[in-house]
Amino acid sequence: MHFNNVEFETSFGTQAQLPASEMPEIAFAGRSNVGKSSLLNKILNRKSLARTSSMPGKTITVNFFKGVGFRFVDLPGYGYAKVSQTEKTRWAGLMEAYFKTSRNICLVVPLIDMRHKPSADDYIMLNFLKESGYHFVIAMTKCDKLNKTQRLKRLEELEEELSDFPTNQRIPFSSQTGEGVEEVQQVISDTLTSYEQESK
Numbered sequence: 001m002h003f004n005n006v007e008f009e010t011s012f013g014t015q016a017q018l019p020a021s022e023m024p025e026i027a028f029a030g031r032s033n034v035g036k037s038s039l040l041n042k043i044l045n046r047k048s049l050a051r052t053s054s055m056p057g058k059t060i061t062v063n064f065f066k067g068v069g070f071r072f073v074d075l076p077g078y079g080y081a082k083v084s085q086t087e088k089t090r091w092a093g094l095m096e097a098y099f100k101t102s103r104n105i106c107l108v109v110p111l112i113d114m115r116h117k118p119s120a121d122d123y124i125m126l127n128f129l130k131e132s133g134y135h136f137v138i139a140m141t142k143c144d145k146l147n148k149t150q151r152l153k154r155l156e157e158l159e160e161e162l163s164d165f166p167t168n169q170r171i172p173f174s175s176q177t178g179e180g181v182e183e184v185q186q187v188i189s190d191t192l193t194s195y196e197q198e199s200k
Contacts, residue, residue, distance in 0.1 A: 001067075001185075001188070001189040001192065002067070002068065003043060003044050003045060003067075003185060004044065004045055005067055005068055006044050006065050006066065006067040006072060007065065007066055007067075008063070008064075008065055009064040009065060009066040009071070010063075010064050011061040011062065011063045011064070012061055012062050012064075012094075013060065013061045013062075013094070014093075014094070015093050015094060015096075015097035018062065018094075018097055018098060018101065019064075021101075021102065021103035021104045021105075022104075023069055023070055023071055023104060024069070024070045024071070024104045024105075024106040024192060024195045025070070025071045025072070025073050025103060025104055025105050025106065026070065026071070026072050026073065026105075026106065026107045026108075026109065026188055026191070026192075027072075027073040027075055027098070027105055027107070027108045027109070028040060028072065028073065028074050028075060028108075028109045028111065029075045029078075029095075029108060029109070029110050029111070029125055030077060030078075030110055030111030030112065030122075030125075030141075031077055031078055031079040031111075031112075031113070031119060031121060031122065032077030032078065032079055033077065034077065034111045034112065034113050034141055034142075035111060035113075035141040035142060035173075035175055036074055036075075036077065036111055037074065038141075038175035039109075039111060039139060039141065039173060039175060039184070040065070040072065040074060041175070042175045042178065042181050043181055043184050043185050043188075044065075044072075060076055061076065061094075062074070062075060062076065062094055062098055069192075069196075070192055073098070075094075075095060075098065076094055076095065078095070078121050078125070079119055079121040079122075099128075099132070104195075105134060106135065106191050106192065106194075106195045107134075107135050107136065107137070107187070107188065107191040108129055108134050108135070108136040109136065109137060109138075109139050109184065109187075110122070110125055110126060110129065110136060110138055110139070111138075111139045111141050111173075112138060112139070112140055112141065113140075113141055113142050114140035114141060114142055114143045114146065114151075114154055114158075114172060114173075115142055115145055115146060115150075115154065117157070117161050118161055118162070126138075126162075126164075126165055127164070130164070130165060130168075135191065136168055137168060137169040137170070137171060137184075137187050138162070138165070138168055138169070138170045138171070139171050139173045139180065139184060140158070140170055140171065140172045140173060140180075141173050141174070141175070142173075142174065143172040143173060143174050143179060143180070144174035144176045144177045144179065151172075158170065169187065171183045171184055171187075
């Protein structure tokens with residue numbers, strides 16, 4: 001699979017604008033400032049294909065990136081407190097419209113900051129994905145910010161914190177060091193290969 005060939009396609013800010021889904025999609029979801037855009041840039045070997053910002057809540061649209069026969073979808077970040085209720089409602093509507101319409105979603109990658117216990121919003125997302133039957137793997141971002149002792153402690157805590165999702169792969173990820181990049185790419189490649197085989 002050629003990750004380098006993926007290009008930005010388009011963005012949509014309202015439910016009505018979302019296009020029909022005519023090819024398999026890999027969606028990325030997570031709290032504001034968890035590192036979705038940085039992860040996308042890293043696995044696609046780009047510096048700024050997906051726009052990053054130090055300010056939470058920057059991704060306020062559904063962003064589509066097109067590859068050969070598939071799309072990556074960068075979903076709006078959730079859980080940022082300093083936005084208006086109107087914006088929160090709009091974001092929620094976008095997320096619901098994306099997941100509740102008929103789309104070829106073959107993989108979802110929810111991102112969780114490895115340094116902290118998953119938030120209430122994270123659990124809502126994970127439980128929704130599980131109950132809806134989506135195939136998903138969890139990217140544990142910002143793992144480079146933990147020292148060895150802290151990392152071991154968090155890994156132990158995550159066993160309990162994510163005990164409701166024992167079969168879902170967890171991948172420590174760092175956009176700084178590149179840890180986890182190949183693992184995420186492999187999961188995506190395997191998923192798309194399986195999708196293609198099942199579609200024949």
